[in-house]
Amino acid sequence: MARVTPQMSRAMVRFYAELNDLVVPERRFRDSEVEFAGSPAVKDVIESLGVPHGEIDLLLVNGRSAGFAERLHDGDRVAVYPMFEGFDVATVTSVRAAPLREPRFVLDGHLGRLAAYLRMLGFDVLWEQQPSDMDLARISAEERRILLTRDRGLLKRKQVTHGLFVRATHPEKQLREVVERLHLQRLARPFSRCLRCNGALASVPLAEVSAELPPKVRERVQEVRRCTGCRKLYWAGTHHDQMSAMIRRVLV
Numbered sequence: 001m002a003r004v005t006p007q008m009s010r011a012m013v014r015f016y017a018e019l020n021d022l023v024v025p026e027r028r029f030r031d032s033e034v035e036f037a038g039s040p041a042v043k044d045v046i047e048s049l050g051v052p053h054g055e056i057d058l059l060l061v062n063g064r065s066a067g068f069a070e071r072l073h074d075g076d077r078v079a080v081y082p083m084f085e086g087f088d089v090a091t092v093t094s095v096r097a098a099p100l101r102e103p104r105f106v107l108d109g110h111l112g113r114l115a116a117y118l119r120m121l122g123f124d125v126l127w128e129q130q131p132s133d134m135d136l137a138r139i140s141a142e143e144r145r146i147l148l149t150r151d152r153g154l155l156k157r158k159q160v161t162h163g164l165f166v167r168a169t170h171p172e173k174q175l176r177e178v179v180e181r182l183h184l185q186r187l188a189r190p191f192s193r194c195l196r197c198n199g200a201l202a203s204v205p206l207a208e209v210s211a212e213l214p215p216k217v218r219e220r221v222q223e224v225r226r227c228t229g230c231r232k233l234y235w236a237g238t239h240h241d242q243m244s245a246m247i248r249r250v251l252v
């Protein structure tokens with residue numbers, strides 16, 4: 001008689017930062033598959049891989065924050081973040097019931113295009129052309145901003161607890177890298193922030209601003225937003241289509 005074996009399901013699991021010290025080398029710093037029967041709690045599956053739940057601050061299942069008791073299903077993707085203090089990575093509820101958090105960033109002077117692109121996706125980004133390393137580290141620590149840099153030395157500073165070394169050199173690839181590594185896809189709010197000054201954009205009635213618009217724009221534009229910081233006006237112009245296309249490529 002054939003033995004009935006339970007249908008095995010598979011999920012992809014990725015551990016971040018120092019949690020990788022706790023898992024076998026094959027699972028370090030990469031997506032790796034885990035097999036399970038039924039729909040176990042995510043906590044049990046992760047602990048079976050060697051990571052005690054007490055080490056974990058934040059769990060994402062399919063990009064959404066999850067509690068330890070959440071059940072795993074076939075095809076799920078799990079991201080597991082360690083307890084490093086206040087990993088400001090997502091507007092998510094951590095397993096420790098921390099308040100909702102929004103990822104915010106400070107970028108080094110070489111990442112100006114990336115800064116604009118992240119703002120284009122709606123993220124709060126501080127960037128100056130020539131900041132000192134000391135200021136970058138201080139701002140990151142004091143304002144709890146994730147420091148993005150191409151300078152590994154900067155990330156070794158003791159103050160910096162939330163940092164990411166950006167590997168790519170091409171700005172769009174950098175954007176994709178940051179979005180993917182920090183799971184920002186669902187947190188993006190495209191065209192909600194000023195690319196120039198990082199201010200929030202607010203819709204304004206067309207009648208109120210029509211005098212400020214070029215005549216050709218006035219005729220065809222449907223919606224205009226104004227930066228609450230520098231007052232610059234934004235509308236869907238020629239750059240908009242290119243940016244929309246890039247956003248679609250990056251947020252897939």
Ligand SMILES: [Zn+2]
Nearest residue numbers: 194197227230
């Ligand atoms: Zn502005």
